[in-house]
Amino acid sequence: MFLNVHSSYSLKYGTIDVKEVVRQARALGIRQMALTDINNSTGVMEFIRECYQQGIAREADDIQAGNISYQIKPIAGIEFRRDNHLLYIGIARNKEGMRELNEFLSHHNIEAMPLPNDAPSLPDVFFIYPFTKTFNRELKFNEFVGIKAKQLNHLYQHQLLGTKEKLVVWHPVTVSNKIEYRLHEYLRAIELNTLLSMVPEDAKCANEEVLIPEEQLKSSFDRFPFIIENTQKLIDNCDLSVYFESGAQPASKNRISYSKEGAAFDQKLLRKIAYKGLVYRYGPDNKVAQERMEKELRIIELKNYCPYFLITFDIIRYAIGKCNFYHVGRGSGANSIVAYCLRITDVDPIALDLYFERFLHEKRTSPPDFDIDFAWDERETIQKYIFKKYPKWHVAFLGTMSTFKDRAIIREIGKVLGLPKSEIDSFSDPTKERENQQNATYNKLAAVHRHMQNMPNQRSIHAGGILISEEPITYYTALDMPPKGFVTVQWDMYEAEAIGYEKFDILSQRGIGHIREAVQIIKRNCNREIDIHDFKTFKNDPKLNAILREGQPIGCFYIESPAMRQLLKKLKCEDYLTLVAASSIIRPGVASSGMMKSFIERYHAPDKVVYLCEEMKTQLKETYGVMVYQEDVIKVCHYFAGLNLADADVLRKAMSGKYRSKLAFDELVNKFFVSARKKGHSEKLITEVWRQISSFAGYSFSKAHSASFAVESYQSLYLKTYYPKEFMVAVLNNYGGFYTRWVYVHELQKTGAKVHLPCVNHSDEVVTIRENDAYLGFVGIQGLEQKLIELIPKERQLNGAYQDLEQFIKRTQITLEQAILLIRLGALRFTGKDKKTLLWDVYNYLGHKQKRINSAELFSVTQKSFALPELENSALEDAYIEWELLGYPLNFNMFDFLKTKYRGEVMAADMHQYIGKTVRMVGNYVCEKTVHTVKNSKMWFGTFLDHNGDFFDTTHFPNSTPVYPFKGKGCYLILGKIVEDFGFPSVEVLKFAKLDIMMNPVAVD
Template sequence: MFLNVHSSYSLRYGTMSVEQLVKEAVSLGIEQMAITDINNSTGVMEFMRECRAHGVRPIGGIEFRKQNKLLYIGIARNKEGMKELNDFLTFHNFSKKELPARADAFKNACVIYPYQSGIAVGTDDFIGIRPGQLNLLYGRDLSQLKDKLVVWQPVTVYNRLHYRLHEYLRAIDLNTLLTKVDEGNKCRPDEHFLPPGELKHLYAAYPFILENTEKLMAGCTLNYVNKERRNKKTYKGSKAEDKLLLEQLAWAGLEQRYKGENHEAAERLKKELEVIEELDFFAYFLITWDIIRYGKSKGYYHVGRGSGANSIVAYCLFITDVDPIELDLYFERFLNKNRSSPPDFDIDYSWDEREDIQQYIFNTYGEKHTAMLGTMSSFKDRSVFREIGKVMGLPKAEIDDFLDPVKQEEHKKNPVYKKIMAAHGMMEKMPNQRSIHAGGILISEDPITYYTALDLPPKDFATVQWDMYEAEAIGLDKFDILSQRGIGHIKEAVQLIRQNTGDVVDIHDTRSLLKDPRLNGLLKEGSSIGCFYIESPAMRQLLVKLACEDYLTLVAASSIIRPGVAQSGMMATYIYNYHHPEEVKYLHPIMEEHLKDTYGVMVYQEDVIKICYHYGGLDLADADILRRGMSGKYRSKKEFDRLIESFFIHAKKEGRDEEVTKEIWRQVASFAGYSFSKAHSASYAVESYQSLFLKTYYPKEFMVAVLNNYGGFYQRWVYVHELRKVGAVVHLPCVNHSEDVVSINGSDAYLGLIGIQGLESRHMTLIPKERRANGLYKGLEDFVRRTGITLEQAILLIRIGALRFTGSSKKALLWEVYSYLGNKQPEVPSQELFRMESKACVLPPLDSDKLEDAYNELELLGYPVSMGMFDMLKTDYRGDVKASGLRAYIGQTIKMVGLYVCEKTVHTKNNKKMWFGTFLDAEGNFFDTTHFSTHTPVYPFRGKGCYLILGKVATDFGFPSIEVFRFAKLPLVDNPVMA
């Protein structure tokens, strides 16, 4: 009898999860019901599965509202009806048209209008009447309504406590105080489940209403197959054609990749193709190949990574550049017959190319079958507390006080605090809003609106109303089309190299890159600023500590740098074992055989699989399931527990020592949660080598590319510093030389107009465009006339030195520009038949001050170019020691002066803070500091600038740093303008 049930997917309205709804229905003996969330179908497929698991008959639908006012409720009679409702909502989401007062005439769905809505219902429509409205029927002629009236008992809350939660949610949604939420904006207190007998009793005087309701519900069936792969089934049109094409591509790729006979690779390829056929994954591989092919046709560079790099088929299709044989990567980590969740390829493109790739996918595979994956953000801990406090009308100071961890015990007696905590406990992790996944795209066989209505976020790509976990449960495999700045660096660097030097670089020739001794030498030194994934202070330190000088060590470093591994102590264990392999003690010969490459440490997820397979006797598919379970990605606890038991049983059958097995299992369990996919690490390492190659052989072009793709780990000035360090002459922006972005010609690099703070974007593009069209600017007046620039914008350009080509000083130009633009509206640029030059004013000599220039640059660029920060210090002292000589002072207390680069705050095991700092010395070399809370009781850093540092030189695996005792920011020379 329940035709209008809301779950918590009725965002900031419903209070029960789908699971709670079904459990409550089962406890009351309810045998069927319809989920009808407000303006979405997020929970329909989950509801269907949950109901079937508990013996409840599911019905799907959507409640349609306009500006919080209920219009009608759509009920799907079957799968086709659900699609009609989804299509109807999708149309209005896409067209941005308001929902109409009357719904469309659906073929496989019916519509229920509220009693007293004033709408004349159609043939297949119904009128929902609440129990409290039955008295309105008394004395009425019901002949026209008798076949239309149905039971309407909405369900929104669980009980009175949930009703209070509902009120909080409505206040949060409306951004108002709890007391100001009117009755029309919230549900009625009685909108909860009633036992079927009680509900029927309420309508006993009108048995035809009960009959109509039962008949309507009996005619509705969510006829979806429970578990089925729903991706596009073929690429070419038939599975036979797909098989033939994939095999042709794979074998041809094998020849290209291995350039000669490779029996192991051929056997591996044959085996993978068999598994791909068995699991019906031909289309998934071919669609990915097609996406890559399109990108290549446009000149786009990509990186294929993720568990897909475990596949030699992917390697031979040039989806990835990682050789799974060289790295001993198991295909089962990507695809196996027992894998409970669909695998996916992660394909990275440059940040400015991804959108075109996405558009290609939508155009090629059809808008009805293609959609972006959604995400569901939930209410989070502290934000929930703040939201509840805000709608209760509490001042910010009181909310902050409640959140003070030191005062928690004191607050527990406060009744207001207790109220907030009660609501917080129920609201935390509830769905809050729908959003869009970072890069997931779905391509379905049937139109995707069979499974969901679609949203249209700002980028205008259709987006499903549920997340990746629901896609997985439904049977849809995602394609991850991602973007990253590192690829932008590589792509633009290759283009700049061709323009500036004429060289054509094949960045995909990874085999030769990995063996280049010059690159490996720079890796060992940690000289990797600007290079993808290996430029952060922590990563550069790790490279030095490992003395990393080969690809396989870099792959390991890319994994152990991750926070979980470092915090667990495994990083330190790995570094020590790496340098002392003779001291590694293996628990069992099998551990030695399979972990010798990683010195006894399970660095990768694949290591977990190896040990479960070779020591525990599980097959590779089960070993991967176990690995997923331990990393929190497998949901069936029963199956997970069975596999743990199987590990011990098989080990015992093999005659393994029970105590050894327990210890190996302990290590497996502790490492698995932290471990990282070797395929991911290998993909990252390949891209790191590519970046390092470009920086090594074409450093100027590479650093310009880094700047033009918005840098990486560090602030912009660090890359400008690095650009100078590699030999470029860095020029301030100039209207006669600069583009919008940084440009390079030979060794001359001109900063772009984009970097000037306060300069309007239209001028950034107009100034170089006008120069290219009509020649260099001849002087200030010519520049003003041709660009139509305003006084304020012209002053910015003069102050930064962008009109220095005129030969006049900044102060002279400022006098001059006021004569053109002082009290006048800017002229619209136009072509003139005759140009009359203005009379030049004769000005007295105006002094120019280099320090003043540096302060202008600091203000307008964020860093000085005319002089360094060290040159702006009041003191000439530059420290007793430079970074290059630190190793000679290990254990000694020294003084240094350093230019602040960045910092990192961490919490120790006893919850005290400590800090790590990175600095440049006066010679432009990096050094690092450690600040313990014992020496630094308050936050040590005071923003940009140079610091005087007193501390002891310590070394960790050969990497020197300074343990800071005293630390103070040094003052700059006063700005002459302010003096």
């Protein structure tokens, strides 16, 4: 009888999550109902699954209690609304009906078309109109009118009594109780951006929209039994049982085959391509590689994963062959030799002893995927290729669902209550948490927030996950069209996995842009072709490893952050395998667990490492007995305990909290102990090994993932080492990395390049370098319009260099405001005139006249020039202008702004000579990081540059920093004790103060 149930996926309207809807229905003895969320089908598959699974879960209890076990019959559809006004409810008769509904809604979402007043003609869908709708036509065979119990009195002499067969029971469900009704009111106020007291009644649900026993609902219609009969007849005509999965694991919904010829041809094709790549990677006679290849292909074929590999290969082939794009294949997919030979990844799984089972094995239930990174500005090209290659309704982006987790919702609740902004701001301030807890109004807001917490808030788009399906995706979801311009499913990756989809992750990162552009600049400026994939040469280059050891790889992907630089120096890292380990132990969980410190200690004293037994030494010698990688956990479970590799990976994943069944997990744990005993290990040893596995498994990281990062780091290191100027220009043109822009400009200057301010006769949109001269681009100038950023260099390239200010104005049609901006920065210094003279001159052309029309002149008439008195210019004033318009001073050191000449008594390069001593240093602020201690107090880590341009790092403990806080950009006087940790010196701050700077001469009276 319940044909219009809303879940919390009816965003900012419904309050009951899908699982709870089914639980409540079972508790009330309801045996059939329809989930019909507003303008979406997000929860439909979850609802069908819950009806099935909750029925199975309760079966044993019901039988034991003498009850008849049952499953709720799931019916599904969509409630269509326009501008918060109910139009009609669509109920799917079957799977085809669900597709029709989803495609109808998708079409209107994609084309941004308003929904029509009348329902479309969809043969496998029943449509239900509200009783209040007026009809000027006959209802179609599949159209009905829903009537509420309280509307029955209005049936007297109503025109619909002439078509009794069209009336059905309409009892919408939106909330569970009075508390949730109040929550519903808050949600509506937030959605409508209005005060709680101003929400119109017709924008809210009725307070009786709750689940009630089916018999109670039927009794409300006793006088009109034909309405009950019509409703039951409609329900009986709905059948979605085809969606039920018979097995524990859902069948794959991805493409069954890559080729038109089918699965058998796919297997042959994958073998052919893989073995061709095997020769390229390993040569023709590598038996170890061939055996590994056969093993992987067998599992890939068994799991029907050939299409997934071939589709990924096709994407890579297009990127390399047609677009000349560079990519990085990372994640657990790098454990595969097939992926390596298909050039999906550049990580050699044999050289690194990587297990394919970490990616795919016979017992894996969740679908694995490849993470493919492209440059930040090239990814969209690849995405467009995928969407163009596969048919409409068969390709879509994954969605995401944001929830009301963020405490910023406190601000939204405050607004709908009409609180003043100052009060809302104080409630949102985390530093006033204790004070706020004594405030009754705050507690009211917090209580509402607790009820909202984890409820769906809004749909969005996944970072890079794409689905490519065999049957239309619209059997399972409607599609949205976000601003990004690619159709997107209405659920997230977890629901996709539950349904049976494997995603293709097409991601992006700026590090690839750095590498790509550096190679292009080197080819253009140095006439040299760089094989950036020649990793085997890079990893053995002593110059590259020397930079690693010194911990100074600024600009290099993944290894330039302060924490990573410190770790590299503490490890004295000078080889690829150590860098791979560093990429894993730098992760927050590993560091906080103590594993990082343990690894560094053992790394420097490998002879003192005590292994539990010879088997543990054999398997963990590379990481000195610490299970750094997920592959280490697999190795120990396999070689020490005797589990097969598939079970070892299942256990590894389960210990990370990703197990579907606790019973299955307990069985595997028992299997570990039984199998280890059979291998002759003592109970004490087995218990200790299990304790270590349990403590490490949750923190360990995929070795293949770290190896992928390390390969890219070495590629960046190679370019920075041998082509530092070109590399730093590429970093700047791809919007930097960990640090702010001025740090990379500083690094470019350290390479010996002469860095110039933007110039209209030399600069392009981005930074350019010719021989030793680097010109900043127009992109970095704050306030300069985009059209001028593009026009100035384009006009110069077409018609030659600008000759003087007047010609520049005529050719660019620049406005006075924009011209002043360029003059102040010195971008027209080619004229030979100083800035103030140019500022005077520009008013002669643009100050009191209308905008010039750029038309051809019969005769070139120049303006008369007048002699001006000598105008004063100041280097300090220029530096302030650069700071204002670029965000940093280019030709003026930050230390030169200081009123004091004091530069500290110790420089960064000499810190190792002052270990244990309290010193004064002066540092130019680079960045800071806030962390929480075990006691939940805050401490800070700072990074600075000294007067010589060298980095040094500081530690600010909770008892000192609140008294001496960071105050943003500028130079600081630091009093602190120099300490050393594994050879890395840093300053434990005792006192800390920002130094005063000289005033801008223009601001001085």
